[in-house]
Amino acid sequence: MRIVVLAGGIGGARFLRGLKRAVPDADITVIGNTGDDIHLFGLKVCPDLDTVMYTLGGGIDEEQGWGRSDETFHLKEELAAYGVGPDWFGLGDRDFATHIVRTQMLGAGFPLSAVTEALCDRWQPGVRLIPMTDDRVETHVAVELDGERKAVHFQEYWVRLRASVPAEAVVPVGAEQAKPAPGVLEAIGEADVILFPPSNPVVSVGTILAVPGIREAIADAGVPVVGLSPIVGDAPVRGMADKVLAAVGVESTAAAVAEHYGSGLLDGWLVDTVDAASVERVEAAGIRCRAVPLMMTDVDAAARMAGEALALAEEVRTA
Amino acid sequence: MRIVVLAGGIGGARFLRGLKRAVPDADITVIGNTGDDIHLFGLKVCPDLDTVMYTLGGGIDEEQGWGRSDETFHLKEELAAYGVGPDWFGLGDRDFATHIVRTQMLGAGFPLSAVTEALCDRWQPGVRLIPMTDDRVETHVAVELDGERKAVHFQEYWVRLRASVPAEAVVPVGAEQAKPAPGVLEAIGEADVILFPPSNPVVSVGTILAVPGIREAIADAGVPVVGLSPIVGDAPVRGMADKVLAAVGVESTAAAVAEHYGSGLLDGWLVDTVDAASVERVEAAGIRCRAVPLMMTDVDAAARMAGEALALAEEVRTA
Structure with missing residues (x-):
């Protein structure tokens, strides 16, 4: 089947x-x-793809449902010590490796689908995982913040603001x-x-x-x-x-x-x-x-x- | 004085x-x-500048003399699990943050001297630390390996080969x-x-x-x-x-x-x-x-x- x-x-x-x-x-x-993908610290982060890959590959943090098991957050602590943000996105030391490998492969010219396949070579999720597109799509959310209407990245709305203000519109920028x-x-x-x-x-x-x-x-x-x-x-x-x-x-x-x-x-x-x-x-x-x-x-x-x-x-x- | x-x-x-x-x-x-600088995993690593900065700023691993104190190596472990090398260069989780911040700033167009100054803003080494040059200089070592004469990056000679073969020549490529x-x-x-x-x-x-x-x-x-x-x-x-x-x-x-x-x-x-x-x-x-x-x-x-x-x-x- x-x-x-x-x-x-x-x-x-x-x-x-x-x-x-x-x-x-x-x-x-x-x-x-891949609409919730985000560039952080020069690295391409694909939260949904990684959650599927880690969960099916046995590497997920079971408790929180995202990120790696046995994780530490030393790199993130140091970035904060340098005053380099954002600090609201939870990137662990082990998780960073995935983003570094992905970013290197993308930089070498491989499309995201090929990169995802290569990452899955390690994780063996037991499914074929394909990103919806190799093109850049970024979900933005229109919100009113401090009396001003503006569009924020979905992750900023979801993780930083914790959806605490109404979403006036949700736009998958680039999808068309x-x-x-x-x-x-x-x-x-x-x-x-x-x-x-x-x-x-x-x-x-x-x-x-x-x-x-x-x-x-x-x-x-x-x-x-x-x-x-x-x-x-x-x-x-x-x-x-x-x-x-x-x-x-x-x-x-x-x-x-x-x-x-x-x-x-x-x-x-x-x-x-x-x-x-x-x-x-x-x-x-x-x-x-x-x-x-x-x-x-x-x-x-x-x-x-x-x-x-x-x-x-x-x-x-x-x- | x-x-x-x-x-x-x-x-x-x-x-x-x-x-x-x-x-x-x-x-x-x-x-x-900066002749021993190296690009690893898409990141610019400046071992000598960092050793000075960490040592004078109180962040050095005293025992080994390089790298960060209270260091972990989870990211490196994961890169190895992905089969992504090199695995012979000791990059710790905390240390990675320095290279990520540096690479981002260089990517944004700042010269290495400005980046070094920004990193030192955190470490407060108590000296003014300037890289010898903002240009790329890379020390290569001519060696005979497996019967073949070739040039390897200084770090490969020093760290991977542990200077176990004679150096026939040392060339600071780009210095001129x-x-x-x-x-x-x-x-x-x-x-x-x-x-x-x-x-x-x-x-x-x-x-x-x-x-x-x-x-x-x-x-x-x-x-x-x-x-x-x-x-x-x-x-x-x-x-x-x-x-x-x-x-x-x-x-x-x-x-x-x-x-x-x-x-x-x-x-x-x-x-x-x-x-x-x-x-x-x-x-x-x-x-x-x-x-x-x-x-x-x-x-x-x-x-x-x-x-x-x-x-x-x-x-x-x-x-």
């Missing part, structure tokens, strides 16, 4: 770990979000000119199932869909497309998805997110059991919907969710 | 610490060797086209005394003297120029200076090094008490010479050596 998954960071990575356990023999291609990375459209075209994990529908899955060609390829693939709600009981399971949903005029409910994707894209949608009442509304929008437990408390729970998503895909296929 | 010191790495740095203790009120300008960094010639012109610490006469002090204008400025300064022998009892006090002395046809003795600098440059020379017999030979070469203890066992010993060098300079001046 060939599965394509559109993944953001922590939610996507944990779902993928469950998916691998649920169907160990599946051929999984992950299209990773971006091309899907080599292998992205091919993987979608050859997929048996396409899954949207419980990742942020705006700044993770939404950014991937903003790369011209990807949304269309998924809609035209002719295979079941099934998503899992990142909203449980009207609140994001983790992160602050509600803040950026508001920016695109979508209410923070499981049903509204399904409608936001729309039946032109989505065939099936899983909501949590606490949101069982919204099944009817989702189905009325032309999307097959089931209510199942959606809390990824551990790998087994994630595996059960993945199993439910694949079961719903099968239901769609045979309907 | 205005003192100019030409410094390499460990020997120069430890001597400078002694000099500061001997004459706390002196105005000291250090002209640092290099210009002294801003402030270098001015400091020499205004100095009351110029000192050569017990640094390597070929790859440290010799490289600095190879930048056109510096040797001439020192010779023409009209102030006492006093050096301290890095060779004690026919062997280098530390490092492998004998290996590179052979490459320039100089025997590994305190007297031969003095003659190598020559009376056109050097007015006074300190040899260790074990080399007292060579005083006569050095003086015959027109260089005033004294035999005093030259082992920098601690800061006090280094301070006494600095005091002896200044006393000899005074002797030269009033002679």
Whole structure:
């Protein structure tokens, strides 16, 4: 079975770990979000790609869900001692190595997709991880700060400001000119199932869909497309998805997110059991919907969710 | 008193610490060797400048004499896990920060001298540290390896090969086209005394003297120029200076090094008490010479050596 998954960071990575356990023999291609990539200290940092790679490769800090296990932060301490910022982004000593290798390879002319493949040679994530694009796309968030309207990098909004001010708009700068990375459209075209994990529908899955060609390829693939709600009981399971949903005029409910994707894209949608009442509304929008437990408390729970998503895909296929 | 010191790495740095203790009120300008600079992992590394800066700024690893105290090597471990080399150069997590800040500033267009000044803003070494040049100079060593004659970077010769093969030639590549960094010639012109610490006469002090204008400025300064022998009892006090002395046809003795600098440059020379017999030979070469203890066992010993060098300079001046 060939599965394509559109993944953001922590939610996507944990779902993928469950998916691998649920169907160990599946051929999984992950299209990773790069809209939250950022240049820090002259280095190219790809937080979502790295979270997927570290999580599936056994190098993740389990507690926080991002960054490396057994991590130290001496380099960052020293940068702060030099007065060189930003100091709000958590780069550990081990993690820095990934960014240094990536930056060197990019500098030598390799595209990000080739660099990601090379990094995965070490981590052996057990999936094929492809960035959504080799081109530069940077998600910016329009906010009002100190009485002034301005656009900040997504990481600044998310990590530094902790989404404490309303997002007035979310713009994946550069997406319109971006091309899907080599292998992205091919993987979608050859997929048996396409899954949207419980990742942020705006700044993770939404950014991937903003790369011209990807949304269309998924809609035209002719295979079941099934998503899992990142909203449980009207609140994001983790992160602050509600803040950026508001920016695109979508209410923070499981049903509204399904409608936001729309039946032109989505065939099936899983909501949590606490949101069982919204099944009817989702189905009325032309999307097959089931209510199942959606809390990824551990790998087994994630595996059960993945199993439910694949079961719903099968239901769609045979309907 | 205005003192100019030409410094390499460990020997120069430890001597400078002694000099500061001997004459706390002196105005000291250090002209640092950059011939052993190297680009590693896309970063500009200046081992000698950093050793001076860390040693005088209280951040040095006292035991090994280079690198940072309280250091960890997690980033380096990870680079090795990625299979990205070289693995023979000891870059610690804290040390990396210096190279990242330097590389960013150079990338932003600042010359190395300005970058060094900015780094010293943090370390407050208590001296003015100027790289010999803002231009790229790289010391290469001609060796025979695996039956083939080739040139390797000085650090590869020194650190990876540990000077285990004979150096057939030592070439400061780029030196001929290099210009002294801003402030270098001015400091020499205004100095009351110029000192050569017990640094390597070929790859440290010799490289600095190879930048056109510096040797001439020192010779023409009209102030006492006093050096301290890095060779004690026919062997280098530390490092492998004998290996590179052979490459320039100089025997590994305190007297031969003095003659190598020559009376056109050097007015006074300190040899260790074990080399007292060579005083006569050095003086015959027109260089005033004294035999005093030259082992920098601690800061006090280094301070006494600095005091002896200044006393000899005074002797030269009033002679």
